[in-house]
Amino acid sequence: MSEAAAGKPSVLFVCVHNAGRSQMAAAFLTHLSGGRVEVRSAGSAPAGTVNPAVTEAMAESGIDLSAEVPKVLTVEAVQASDVVITMGCGDACPVFPGKRYLDWKLEDPAGQGVEAVRSIRDEIEARVRGLLADLLPPQ
Numbered sequence: 001m002s003e004a005a006a007g008k009p010s011v012l013f014v015c016v017h018n019a020g021r022s023q024m025a026a027a028f029l030t031h032l033s034g035g036r037v038e039v040r041s042a043g044s045a046p047a048g049t050v051n052p053a054v055t056e057a058m059a060e061s062g063i064d065l066s067a068e069v070p071k072v073l074t075v076e077a078v079q080a081s082d083v084v085i086t087m088g089c090g091d092a093c094p095v096f097p098g099k100r101y102l103d104w105k106l107e108d109p110a111g112q113g114v115e116a117v118r119s120i121r122d123e124i125e126a127r128v129r130g131l132l133a134d135l136l137p138p139q
Helices: 021-033 052-060 075-079 114-135
Strands: 010-015 038-043 083-086 100-103
Touching (some): 010 021, 021 052, 021 114, 052 114, 083 114
Parallel strands (some): 010 038, 010 083
């Protein structure tokens, strides 16, 4: 793949609040890539904190999100990324030529308990594993 051939690929995960789906996706990609992918996440209207049910569900997978904070989506973050994956941020995500855009339709964990978040977490992990296989050649 051309991004990987040019060096370390970079991925930006975007959702509205950067408190659930994009945080989980970024954490899984960071964890599973072992530093071979530059990972960012942001929200078009960031929340004050990461969803506690998301933090709990990710802890069950051995990933600590307790120190993460939602970040605001910037034009610079999009420009610095090879792949931009949106998760329900609508028209708030800027589009630039030459970037690869994917839209992952995922249930929003906002307001849901950890039981509901687990299935969203597992779906995100499966998608991130597929993305990673696409971004990085087998070693």
